Amino acid sequence: MKPIVEVKNLAVEYTRGDQKVRAVAGVDLSVGAGEILGLVGESGCGKSTLGKAIVGILQGAEGEVTFDGQPVTKIGRGQRDAHFRNLQMIFQDPYGSLNPRRKIGDQIADGPRIGGVSKGEAIEKAASLLERVGLPRNAVERYPHQFSGGQRQRIAIARALAISPKVIIADEPISALDTSSQAAVANLLVNLVEEFQMGLIFISHDLSIVRRISDRVAVMYLGKIVETGKTEEIWNFPAHPYTKALMSAIPHADGKALVLMSRCRSHSMMGEKSLVSCKMQVVRLKP
Ligand SMILES: Nc1ncnc2c1ncn2[C@@H]1O[C@H](COP(=O)(O)OP(=O)(O)O)[C@@H](O)[C@H]1O
Numbered sequence: 001m002k003p004i005v006e007v008k009n010l011a012v013e014y015t016r017g018d019q020k021v022r023a024v025a026g027v028d029l030s031v032g033a034g035e036i037l038g039l040v041g042e043s044g045c046g047k048s049t050l051g052k053a054i055v056g057i058l059q060g061a062e063g064e065v066t067f068d069g070q071p072v073t074k075i076g077r078g079q080r081d082a083h084f085r086n087l088q089m090i091f092q093d094p095y096g097s098l099n100p101r102r103k104i105g106d107q108i109a110d111g112p113r114i115g116g117v118s119k120g121e122a123i124e125k126a127a128s129l130l131e132r133v134g135l136p137r138n139a140v141e142r143y144p145h146q147f148s149g150g151q152r153q154r155i156a157i158a159r160a161l162a163i164s165p166k167v168i169i170a171d172e173p174i175s176a177l178d179t180s181s182q183a184a185v186a187n188l189l190v191n192l193v194e195e196f197q198m199g200l201i202f203i204s205h206d207l208s209i210v211r212r213i214s215d216r217v218a219v220m221y222l223g224k225i226v227e228t229g230k231t232e233e234i235w236n237f238p239a240h241p242y243t244k245a246l247m248s249a250i251p252h253a254d255g256k257a258l259v260l261m262s263r264c265r266s267h268s269m270m271g272e273k274s275l276v277s278c279k280m281q282v283v284r285l286k287p
Pocket residue numbers: 014015016021023041042043044045046047048049050
């Protein structure tokens with residue numbers, strides 16, 4: 001598959017006090033049209049940082065992002081060139097990313113209006129996108145607080161779609177939703193990827209959903225992609241010790257599995273050797 005977005009050697013360093021934290025340490029990845037790439041890895045491994053750097057909203061990021069084979073300039077300067085408009089990001093908390101004081105329709109219309117579309121047309125587009133994501137057209141006249149979490153996430157998706165992006169990066173887009181909305185919003189994303197032939201980078205710590213919807217998976221660990229491949233291959237033949245540990249935690253896809261993974265992390269800070277002990281620890285902890 002021909003990639004739409006390719007990321008090469010992406011690195012991000014944060015400064016915490018007088019210490020430097022390398023949150024993303026040289027990442028390569030790509031996503032094609034109509035493809036879902038699942039990005040997994042425990043909390044703190046750098047997934048959100050990577051997502052933000054790819055869409056160009058993180059100062060100080062280094063590396064190369066190409067879009068349809070063309071390099072995107074100004075990565076890491078907090079300025080977004082025209083190509084970046086083809087990349088949209090959806091966040092975990094849809095309430096935080098919507099302005100509580102502005103009507104839904106106006107917020108969705110912002111993107112098209114910046115692109116030169118008239119107000120009337122942009123609102124009309126907002127109404128039909130709301131319909132597409134499963135909400136009534138008259139939601140354009142309403143405010144974020146009048147909707148549930150799942151509905152707000154649908155609104156955030158409609159807003160992202162309004163500028164016809166080629167790639168969406170969704171950072172834990174269903175983690176904050178109740179169980180029934182989780183499945184519905186995940187299915188909506190799958191359908192939209194198919195319908196609009198977009199690429200989707202789906203960031204999640206929920207491995208069962210990633211397995212269900214992703215074509216390919218990238219496994220991130222301490223700022224690096226340690227393994228990438230077709231979803232079923234990764235699941236059936238994990239190669240890296242960390243992926244094995246992650247996969248062996250799946251049968252307990254509940255709070256317990258997450259505990260196992262975070263233990264894995266504190267051990268792994270010491271390097272490659274402790275990765276193996278991390279894996280053995282997971283196996284031993286299986287009931
Ligand atoms: N703004 C920031 N300043 C300093 N450190 C940060 C900042 N954001 C994230 N980090 C650190 O960078 C690492 C990666 O964080 P993040 O990308 O949020 O991981 P994930 O999304 O996988 O949970 C963590 O160690 C986190 O504490």
